[in-house]
Amino acid sequence: MAKTLDGKAVAKELREDLAKTLQTASVKPTLAVVFDPADDGSRLYVGMKQRAAAKVGIQTRDIAVAEDASTSDLAAVVAELNEDPAVHGILIQAPLPKNVDDAQVFAMVAPEKDVDGLGVTNQGRLFANEAGNYPVAATPKGVMTLLNHYNIDPRGKRAVVVGRSQLFGRPMAALLLNADATVTIAHRYTSKESLTALLLAADIVVVGVGIPNFIQADQIKAGAVVIDVGMNLVDGKACGDVAPAVAEKAAWLTPVPGGVGPMTIAILLESTLEAALEQEKAVE
Ligand SMILES: NC(=O)C1=CN([C@@H]2O[C@H](COP(=O)(O)OP(=O)(O)OC[C@H]3O[C@@H](n4cnc5c(N)ncnc54)[C@H](OP(=O)(O)O)[C@@H]3O)[C@@H](O)[C@H]2O)C=CC1
Numbered sequence: 001m002a003k004t005l006d007g008k009a010v011a012k013e014l015r016e017d018l019a020k021t022l023q024t025a026s027v028k029p030t031l032a033v034v035f036d037p038a039d040d041g042s043r044l045y046v047g048m049k050q051r052a053a054a055k056v057g058i059q060t061r062d063i064a065v066a067e068d069a070s071t072s073d074l075a076a077v078v079a080e081l082n083e084d085p086a087v088h089g090i091l092i093q094a095p096l097p098k099n100v101d102d103a104q105v106f107a108m109v110a111p112e113k114d115v116d117g118l119g120v121t122n123q124g125r126l127f128a129n130e131a132g133n134y135p136v137a138a139t140p141k142g143v144m145t146l147l148n149h150y151n152i153d154p155r156g157k158r159a160v161v162v163g164r165s166q167l168f169g170r171p172m173a174a175l176l177l178n179a180d181a182t183v184t185i186a187h188r189y190t191s192k193e194s195l196t197a198l199l200l201a202a203d204i205v206v207v208g209v210g211i212p213n214f215i216q217a218d219q220i221k222a223g224a225v226v227i228d229v230g231m232n233l234v235d236g237k238a239c240g241d242v243a244p245a246v247a248e249k250a251a252w253l254t255p256v257p258g259g260v261g262p263m264t265i266a267i268l269l270e271s272t273l274e275a276a277l278e279q280e281k282a283v284e
């Protein structure tokens with residue numbers, strides 16, 4: 001039976017450390033959250049992010065986007081937030097309304113306020129494995145933090161990332177590559193046969209496609225580490241992309257809920273604090 005990678009517990013520790021740091025910090029960070037209130041998921045996740053922020057001492061500012069907003073409407077919103085010295089971090093919660101190109105909006109965020117690391121500058125730094133501190137997408141960074149917590153070192157391991165979005169798959173693959181894993185990315189055009197062959201050879205599998213039970217037990221090598229990033233609502237209950245029976249094959253598995261989700265939120269808060277501290281240093 002797989003052991004649990006307890007994201008909920010690790011995230012709680014992280015948030016407690018942050019709260020402690022913030023008690024004596026010289027700055028009170030503010031995170032602006034740009035989101036589509038008509039999207040059920042966004043309302044739910046943004047609410048969770050705001051509550052977690054308030055608990056550690058990070059202020060949030062909501063910017064609800066109108067249903068008929070365009071990319072250029074968003075450009076004006078983001079430009080204003082970029083200029084506002086009271087805002088330290090800007091989160092563009094995906095997906096935005098249908099007429100908006102999410103990637104274009106990610107790219108408009110000033111790199112020093114891009115706490116989710118989704119803009120081209122910060123993604124470029126990640127892909128170049130640039131040294132130093134810069135924000136990295138919270139979900140993949142949360143996965144790396146969780147692996148590190150359990151002393152699972154990707155170096156020399158065969159890792160398969162399923163999904164290639166800007167939010168998850170691409171930065172996940174870059175982080176694993178930077179950590180010296182041998183990385184393969186699978187996506188919609190990877191045949192089922194190829195995917196199964198890749199998965200059966202993988203030591204570390206990280207899946208985020210948004211399809212319940214997408215990964216089955218007979219596709220997983222005995223003893224593999226399996227990270228379930230998927231977040232699906234089935235009959236009102238959260239479930240991931242990995243079938244429950246995978247727990248009988250894997251050595252380690254993240255639960256849903258209580259795995260990657262809470263890590264994503266904790267890392268976002270950590271990146272917001274880091275951005276605020278950097279910006280304060282810059283004006284001194
Ligand atoms: N727990 C958390 O903190 C987070 C959870 N999530 C969850 O992770 C999942 C993915 O999110 P996100 O990346 O934003 O979603 P996207 O819809 O942007 O991307 C989905 C990815 O899955 C790939 N895909 C779709 N169908 C298949 C298939 N049949 N075989 C292989 N690959 C496939 C797509 O491939 P292609 O590029 O070819 O279209 C795409 O790269 C969702 O369930 C989301 O809710 C996301 C972010 C954070």
Ligand SMILES: Nc1nc(=O)c2c([nH]1)NC[C@@H]1CN(c3ccc(C(=O)N[C@@H](CCC(=O)O)C(=O)O)cc3)C=[N+]21
Nearest residue numbers: 045092093094095116138231238257258259261262264
């Ligand atoms: N710019 C941007 N950054 C994101 O990080 C981002 C985004 N856009 N768009 C949508 C996805 C989704 N996402 C989640 C975060 C936490 C949970 C989470 O904490 N989930 C709980 C369960 C929630 C429930 O019970 O329904 C858990 O896994 O334990 C889920 C999903 C962040 N995303």
